[in-house]
Amino acid sequence: MRTTRRVAAAVLLVATVGLVIAASSSAAQDRPRPREAACNTTVRGSHATANCFNPNPGADRVQLHVECARWWDPDMDARPVEVGPAQYVRLAERCWKEIRKAWVSHR
Template sequence: MRLSRSLAPVTVALALVLSLPYDALPHARVSDGKPPAPSRFGAACRTAVRGSRVVAYCHNPYVDIDRVRLHIECARWWDIDTDSAPVDAGPALTVRLTGRCWKEVRTVWVSHQKAR
């Protein structure tokens, strides 16, 4: 009788584990040796500086929405650097971002953020 009492919890635990779906069970992942595919995200942006004015065109060829911002660093110490408001570049859309300095432009770049 003692043998059956000690096997009862083990039998119940085994029955519960076997009744779980395959995705719920812990199992090892087998890798095929290839690196994971790169994520397809990010708009391609072109910037142009004409004097103190900056314009950027960003085209998003992918499905995920890319939230882009234009950042401008001005050359003069007293000139205020600017960051544009974020603009959502949806799938297959081109957006235009603009900004300016009072005098010369030192650096321009566009930042990307995945919109959720």
């Protein structure tokens, strides 16, 4: 009788663990994917370029930001551009001297 209870408890434990794993994997699949365009930013000297492609069905608005390395060199922001579904855009900005960092924001 004790063996039957142990087997039943082990089966119940395995079933519970299986349900928890199945629930967590289905919850991960139900999470919405980010609806942003995929952007690749490159910096060469004093020039920054961002290439963005939007694989999503909705539009995304992207803007390139450049932070210049020198204190006297003004930081630059490109104008925001709307990237429609399956569209590709290229954004470019520059500093007078070196670039500290460049990034793309989404709206």
